[in-house]
Amino acid sequence: MRQILLGGVAVFRESVRDRVPYSIVVFAVLMIAASYLMSQLTAGQDLKIIKDLGLAALSIFGLAIAVFIGVGLVTKEVEKRSVYGLLTKPLSRAEFLLGKFAGLVMTLAVNLSVMTIALYAVLFYAHVSASPGLRASWEAPAVDPRMLIAIVLIFAELMLVTALALFFSTFSSALWATLLTLGLWIAGHFNSDLRNFGAVVDSAPVIWLARVLYYVIPNLAAFDIRSEVAHGIHVSASHVGYTLAYAALYIGVLLTASATIFSRRDFK
């Protein structure tokens, strides 16, 4: 466990050196600029748009970090051949891999935390600068703690995407791993269509295959409750609980598979 944590801290430090936190500054500037512009352009919908934009930015920035850094975690070490040196140290290949995962999850957690603070700061400004009448007309309060539920699910989704990126990077090149991860991310947002294939296709094998794919491809649409939160719509605790449990199990499977493949990989 200690080895994994040390590996994680090393990855986190490396990501800081790679200027990943700069994305946070871009995000913060974007948010502040947007909040001023939006109130002039949106016919009274500035709060909804700040929330939509803020939560979407959290997801997009986080996705970029999870995919592009996640893919590089292993492939960079292999391409630079620094993996040989690392594997001579007293840690197993599985520990090496889990350390990489933990490090990127730490990076994501720090990034998301700072972005969340920036988003809440803008929302707080919107709250204090609005008249009581305007506040009463909002679907949900500006500084709404329920937004944290959406952010927790975004974080869980990003952890799952990181695990996917890590999995693909254990047996393919950086380019392929990036394409496969992004491809599965897109498919993961649409796989509910696979479930309803039976309504448009008559072939039993195709329906069966679609049903299998529906269960195998990560169901990422379930993690998206941004719209509900922005509109102040109740999200059940069971949905959040099941989605988090699903993420934990799926990540577990991916990390186990990654560790197995990586342990058997011949670097000669």
Place this chain on the structure above:
Amino acid sequence: MAAAIGVQVVRDRGWTPYEPANAVLWLRSGALAKRLALGFDDLAADVYWIRAVVYYGGRRQVAANRNYEHLYPLLDLVTALDPQFKAAYRFGALFLSEPPPGGPGRPDQAIALLERAIAQDGDWEYFEDLGFVHYWWRHDYISAAEWFKKGAARPGAPSWLLGLAATTLATGGSRQSSRQLWTQLLGDVDSGYMKAQAEHRLKQLDAMDAIDQLTIAMQRFRDRQGRLPRSWQEFASAERLPGVPLDPTGVPFVVNPATGRIDVSPKSTLWPLPAEGGK
């Protein structure tokens, strides 16, 4: 940097960028837009909403030749991407109903949009808006009263909505019920545009009240003098008015010299006054 800005200013003076015929709406299918949004449906809805506000809001102020052909498809797309986007339904319906040159004059499209909103979440405010479109733009007071009544039965509906249904049924088309409707809308909406609309309509109703009073005074003058007054000054002096009669925006009323009919001036923002419907 200053030189670059200077060059840009000079270039902009002599160059009109190409504007495609369909500048606002690239996609028409809500289902396709949802696919392309990759899960960021709300953000895509916001982008289209901002485009609608900027394009049509801007055009309302400056363009003489307004084209509202894309307004309904645009609102349709916004609400397909974000079916909970309340402002798009409410603001959109009000805008769609507005007759030219202020809007496309399509209450039928406003009704279609609001009926979709009702099918989506059944909020009482949509019933109020639907009743309003039937009342104000279609002069269909029976349908209006029905929608107000249905809205009154929705959870969270205010008690005045049932009263509005009764007033509409009893005195639909009267100025009193119109005033009640716009006053409720003024207190109920949060959009600046909708508030401005309600204030504008209330001022028009005030102008109509003032015209009624002036018409009585004009008839009195006519009975006494056997002719129409030669000027507002003569009329004001004869009727002991404090000055030239002004509409609520401060523009003098005008009199048709042939008929003596009083109206708001075409120079006033209140012109033309709405036709009063009868049951």
